Amino acid sequence: MSVLLRVHDLAVAYGHIEAVKGINFHLNEGEITALVGANGAGKSTSLLALSGLLKPARGKIEFAGEDITRLAPNKIVQRGVVQVAEGRAILTTLTVAENLILGAYTRSDKAGIAESLDEVYQLFPRLKERADQFAGNLSGGEQQMLAIGRALMAKPRLLLLDEPSMGLAPIVVQEIFRILVEINRRGLTILLVEQNVRQALKIAAHGYVIETGKIVLADSGANLLANPKVEEAYLGG
Amino acid sequence: MLEQQLLNALTLGSVYALFALGFTLVFGVLAVINLSHGAVFMVGSYVALALITHLQASLWVAMLGAMLASGIVGLLVDMLILKPLRARNAPHLIPMIATIGVGIMLTSAAQGLFGAEVLRFPEETLPAGEFVIGDVHVRALEIAIVAIAFLLMAVLFVALKRTQLGRALRAIAESPKAAWLLGINVEGLFHITSFAAAALGGIAGVLIGLNFNAITPFMGQPMLHKGIAVIILGGMGDIRGALIGGLFLGFAEVISKAYLSSQMGDAVAFGLLFLILLVRPSGLFGRKLERKA
Numbered sequence: 001m002s003v004l005l006r007v008h009d010l011a012v013a014y015g016h017i018e019a020v021k022g023i024n025f026h027l028n029e030g031e032i033t034a035l036v037g038a039n040g041a042g043k044s045t046s047l048l049a050l051s052g053l054l055k056p057a058r059g060k061i062e063f064a065g066e067d068i069t070r071l072a073p074n075k076i077v078q079r080g081v082v083q084v085a086e087g088r089a090i091l092t093t094l095t096v097a098e099n100l101i102l103g104a105y106t107r108s109d110k111a112g113i114a115e116s117l118d119e120v121y122q123l124f125p126r127l128k129e130r131a132d133q134f135a136g137n138l139s140g141g142e143q144q145m146l147a148i149g150r151a152l153m154a155k156p157r158l159l160l161l162d163e164p165s166m167g168l169a170p171i172v173v174q175e176i177f178r179i180l181v182e183i184n185r186r187g188l189t190i191l192l193v194e195q196n197v198r199q200a201l202k203i204a205a206h207g208y209v210i211e212t213g214k215i216v217l218a219d220s221g222a223n224l225l226a227n228p229k230v231e232e233a234y235l236g237g
Numbered sequence: 238m239l240e241q242q243l244l245n246a247l248t249l250g251s252v253y254a255l256f257a258l259g260f261t262l263v264f265g266v267l268a269v270i271n272l273s274h275g276a277v278f279m280v281g282s283y284v285a286l287a288l289i290t291h292l293q294a295s296l297w298v299a300m301l302g303a304m305l306a307s308g309i310v311g312l313l314v315d316m317l318i319l320k321p322l323r324a325r326n327a328p329h330l331i332p333m334i335a336t337i338g339v340g341i342m343l344t345s346a347a348q349g350l351f352g353a354e355v356l357r358f359p360e361e362t363l364p365a366g367e368f369v370i371g372d373v374h375v376r377a378l379e380i381a382i383v384a385i386a387f388l389l390m391a392v393l394f395v396a397l398k399r400t401q402l403g404r405a406l407r408a409i410a411e412s413p414k415a416a417w418l419l420g421i422n423v424e425g426l427f428h429i430t431s432f433a434a435a436a437l438g439g440i441a442g443v444l445i446g447l448n449f450n451a452i453t454p455f456m457g458q459p460m461l462h463k464g465i466a467v468i469i470l471g472g473m474g475d476i477r478g479a480l481i482g483g484l485f486l487g488f489a490e491v492i493s494k495a496y497l498s499s500q501m502g503d504a505v506a507f508g509l510l511f512l513i514l515l516v517r518p519s520g521l522f523g524r525k526l527e528r529k530a
Contacts, residue, residue, distance in 0.1 A: 053417060077420030089415040091408050102404045106420035154420060 004029040004158055004189050005050075005081075010059035012042075012049045019045040021213035022059065027158065032180065032190045034204035034221060036197045036234065042213040043193040044086050047162050050191075051083045052076045064157070078106045080157030084164060088147040092136030096127055099135050099146055103153030113153070120149040123179060141172035148179065158189045165196040177203055197234040201225045209234075240373045242495045243488075248379045248448060250487020251386035256441035256460060257467035257479040258390060259434035265410040265474030266430045268329070273314055273336040274438050275461025276343035279454060281307040281439025282446035283347055289362050296362050296447075300385075303443045304436040311435020314339055315428055323427075340457065347454035356452045363447060382444045389437060390480060397476060406430065410474060459503075466510050472523030481521060486510070 005027040012020040020042040027033045037043055048054040050061060052073035061069045068076055091099050100120060104113045121128040124145045130138060135146055144164055151159055161180070165173040173196065181203050184190050194200035201207050204221035209230060217224060224230050256278060263271045284306040285299040294302065318339065322332045366377040397403035408416040409423055416423050445460070446452045467486050471478020489509050494502030517523070 051418060053414065072422070072424075073417040074420045074422045077418070082420075083418050085415065085418055089412060089418065091411050091415060093411050094404065094407060098404050101401070102408055102419055102421075105401065105405060150419070 001028045001030070003027070004064060005191070006062045007046075007050070008060040008062070010046065010049060010061065011057045012045050012054050013057045014045075018057065019213055020049065023208075023210065023213070023215045025208050025215060025218065027189055027191055028206070029189050030184075030187060031205040032184050032192060032203055032221075034192045034194060034200040034207040035210060036194050036200050036207060036224075037210035038234075039195060040212075041210045043210055044162055045213075046210070047083060047085075047160050047191075047193055050076075050081065050160060074106070077154060080155070081160065082151045082154045082156035082158070083160040084144075084147045084151045084162065086162040086166065088140075088143045090135045090138075090143050090146050090150070092134060094135060095132050096135050096138070096146055097131040099150050100127070100153050103150035104155075106154055112155070116153050116155060120152055123152075123183070124149050140168055141175070144168060144172075144176055145179075148176070148183075152183065156188065158191065159183070160191045160193070162193045163195060164192070165194060165199060173199060197230065198225070201230075238372060240371065242491050244373055244375060244379060246488040246491035247484070248382050248487075249491060250484035251383050251390075252441050252444045252448070252483075253463055253467055253487050254480045254483025255386040255389060255444070256438055257464045257471070257483045258393060258476065259437035259441075260464045261468040261471065261474055261476065261479040262393075262430060262437075263434045264468065265476075266406050267315075267319065267427055269319060269332045269336070270465075271314070271319075271336045271431075271434075272333060272461065273310075273339035273343065274434070274464060275457030276340035277307045277310050277435045277438045277457070278442035278445075278460050279347060279452075279457035280310055280343055281442030282452045282456065283351060283356075284439070285443040285446065286356060286358060286452055289358060296364070299362075300440055300443050303439045307439025307442070308432040308436035310343070311438070312428055312432040314435075315431035319431070320424070320427070340461070344454050344457065351454065353454060357450050358447060358452075363450070378447060382448055385440070385444065389440065393433075393437070394476065402426075402429075466507060468520075470510055470513060470520055472520030475520070475522040478520055478522035 003026045007023060007025050009022045009024060010020060011018055011022045023046065035043055035046065045054065049056050052071055056069060060067060063079055063081055068079060100117060104116065107113055126142055127146055127149055135143065138146060164176050168176065177199055180190060192200050192204060201221045201224050207219065207221045207224045208215050209217035209224065217227065217230065219227065260271065260274045263269060281303040285303040288294040288299040288302045289296065314336065318335050319332050322335065364377040364381050368375055397406060405416065405421045405426060408419060408421060409426060413423050463486055467482040468479055470485065471482030486506055489506040490502050493505035497505055
């Protein structure tokens, strides 16, 4: 199995405060990898650095063999690294269809874009029903589906998800995770950042536990679920 | 009489709307109140005048030249002043103050180059002809002004509504971070927006210069105040609001000058604006002004 993304000694600071203190991890192509930890551990900060929205203080991010550490965010999307940001970041003043079409901003293959749109509508029939509504009128779960569908419109090679379960009812979370497994089966590599540790580790092939800006555990998803330290700290022992 | 005044109001109002549109576009996309917009408007009219008097350009070429030149001024303001301030995360007030400085620089540069006296387009370059509908005398010039203003506004509306570029600009207006994550080159679109907005401001300057046939280095200042009034009235950053607000201010100004007081037309128009804001503090089409990170 080949490595799609490799992060080496990544550190990210807000002013003088280092939120991520030199972490190392890698993602295998075709796998779901989970990055779990408590609120404020540095998960979102790491993701923002991967997408180029925060400039790392040091370290290196290598995607498909290319150093993308200093690339502008739009260039990183062009390479196929697409993020579904925390809080969903859908555009509430645009319609559902407009959000999706905008997801294909970096593409110019008209036929391919139409094909992707069909696939997204197949995956999320609800979005098709609501295509002409303003995205701001969707429920929380529908907004998360829109955010994921929009990311898929870019035809990513790697999907980064920041807390997709946040603020959603358990049954909706189940549905979202089922869909993540489905799109992973179709070949998409996924990095899943979650506070919902149990759910995330259940579907992840590998996982990393991050605490106060450092990775403290790395193992397969199943082993981490069974690890007493994880149990105690995150699964309510 | 009324019909004649309505025509004047439409002419003036359509240019106000065009001017305000660029102003509100920059606010919507860059979240900056660009107070050099009035000076850019003035630059447009001087560039057109210079092209006509020195290079014997036709009026149409002069208009295109004015749009291009003012667009470049807008682009430079963004690249040299606003971009470094963005990179430093300067608080909102700083870019606004900086653009006041740009406006003063441009105004005094125009004064140095062209003098402070009123300059005029040579009569023979203005679209001649006038026809009478009922009791209304319609100048070809007025028709041209209204047509150009509405044509440009229509192009902007359609572009914003129907094109991928327009969707991207609306995305940035809502959340620059979300736009970056969609692969949109937000910085690049800031430049394009600054260029387009200034180009619209520049041609508005040519149209007003033609309408009154008077150009001075100080013509941008009252226009800037009107532009601010229009976009506040319409709702900050709202495109439809700028159109409606511009037309409203044109009508309010002309009608109050004609029927209430020729000296105090502006006072009446702005007084009316104030009353409307008391009822609708966020403007006619205003939404909440917060934007996501």
